[in-house]
Amino acid sequence: MPLYGEGEHCSRGGPGTGSTVGRCGDGLYCWPGEEDNYCGRMKSDCHSAQDRYDERERNGELGALEERPRCDGKGKYYKFECVPAQTCFCQADDGRRLFGEVLNLGVVTENTMHCGCSRFHDLMNSVIGSGVPAPVVGPRCTADGNYFPIRCINNICYCVDKITGIISKDYPTVHIDLERQSIAQLPCYEKDLDLFEEFDKEHPATFSSPCLMKQAEMVAEVLDSEEDEFNLDFFGGFPECLPDWTFGRIAVNSAGHKVCVDERGRQIENYHADRKTDPAAYNNMDCKCALTRKLMGDLPEKPVCCRNGNFRRIQCRRGMCRCVDSDGRQTEKETSDVTELSCYDNDTDWRTC
Template sequence: MASLLVFVSLFVCFGVVYSQLLCEDGFCRTYGFEVGCTAAAEHCRINNATHSGIWLLSPTTCNCCDYCLPFIVEGDHCTLGGPGTGTTVGRCGDGLTCVAEENGNFCRRMESDCHSAQDDYDARHESGQIGSLEQRPGCNGKGRYQHYHCVPTQTCFCQSDEGERLFGEVVHQGAVTERNMHCGCSRLHDKIKKSISPGVKLPVVGLRCTSDGNFNPVQCLNNECYCVDEITGAIEGDEKIDLETEPISELSCYDESLDLFPSNTGTAPYNYTSPCLEDMKERIAFLEESEQDGFNVDFFSSVPECLPDATYGRIVRTWNGTKICVDERGQPIEGYEAMPGTKEYEEMNCNCAVTTQLMASLTEKPVCCSNGNFRQIQCRRGACRCVDSDGRQVGVESTDVTELPCYGGNEEWRIC
């Protein structure tokens, strides 16, 4: 497990320390005086809908000069490279790709699932089939889903490149929430889970996140802890402590409000852990010992799954086989439960239970089913709407629930 932690740390920190200049400053001053730097393209300074770009290291000697790579707008000529094709200074802008056509190469909109979802939204908007709480899917520069999605009047949650809901959720408070929700840590965990976890026997422990999916400013590798950037996860400064001799509170970036399970009291050695991580560590040790003694053990059914913030997963199996929804401290949430062998048991995700708990101080909250999932029909201020498993509105709302496409034909929709 330690080697996996090292891998994750190197993955995040690689490329943090570098120099923009490949030669000493004096050479660049002489170079600039004797040879002169060509003026960088104006696109990076203008940065609007028709003129934008990205600052890069200069292709001149020792990177001494400023260099702006322009972004080509949709419909303009571009180059695919190769002998005899000529050179175009710049590349297609975000969300665009260079396409070979009969009359040349042009920047065109990428084909992707996210762009298709946007097209579907735009077509329904044009025909008046968009609900008042529906949001147009956001796509990034590569045509993939943006890192978060917000449900008006409810919460914002992190999502993957494919638009799948990920760990990390906060109450939606407008632009402030969207500006501060970067989800870098949550998305890194998702990539680790998809690329590493299937090939290893034991759970993969990555960097620790905060509840909104950002990087926790304090990260530890074994007993050594250091500070990182909350957005990028890159190590900040040279400060670090050894938990063998110092408590985590001695680290300048330590924030007590982010530590759900503080353990700064007592004497050395100290730790920075959680009940879930300790439970996982204890069970792994037991299973490894059992395997060494010749017993055939099932690792994955015995080891608890810890979320990226080091808390227990929100769905827990009880001693009698049922599933319940729990909070970050493992406490049941309002009695949400599902019995084995039922559809509610198999489809249980507790998304609504967690969302309503976050919205506890608000007056208008979504209605959950008995297993903690979102009720398929939600009503607000005299109008009802269909929602998906993440609580996102699908289609137009109606004052007559029987007109909704998700209406099942009877009054049982109220109870699920």
């Protein structure tokens, strides 16, 4: 079926309109005109964001590290967004940030970061997550939002495509039984991606994680209480596992402080928050900046974080300062005078937070 370009004639279907032999191309919609239908740009939140960007560019209001929003063929937000010289992270159709972040490597990231698993988890939670009493366990993801290359169903494990999550075409008949083997024996096993190697060494092996096992334990206790005709209520709720099946990127240490941790639970630098001394920093902690710094490794010009691991609202680079949002994205034109920035607060020291 041929694709029509912007401004070309198109058919909206219906009685007496004849057979449709083509459709409008990606990002276009068949709009009714005064005399005929034509292919025009879709109306969507992502396209509106692009329009606002373009207008600011024409007015000379863009910052050096701002990037034009990317939309897919349906006018929705692209599967991931990148911050120049920093990282790329998965995003939902509506532009919300999702689990999954990698170093921004340009074309390499474009070819390897697909975010299919992360987006599946988001869809699963939005459709059925709020309608069930216990957490719903989705497929295991890797740190970049792709599918973990192995999927297990009733102790039988298969190799799956990291982009689609379906059984791999390279190993369509290969599988192992966890009662007798471990996932490390599958040809698609990648040790660097396995955050829970200790489960592979058990006999029999299990395809799980400490977070999922804690969830399952609490669910079992609730079900047992119902059978015994009393209600067991975990007032803190069930532990929330990330799509990679870990507890999360914020942990609480023995002193009761929140700390930023990586995917293996190791503390990142000294980022922390104390509920007693700084309740606001404790409650608003997201560790996004700390995680970005960890991914950047030894690269220069890392972002500056607040003590709790969040992005500092004002970032400076090569003598110019800029405002950023909670994801580290520049929001307005940079300047050499920080007092001219909209995010500058004269009542606080912008250098510390």
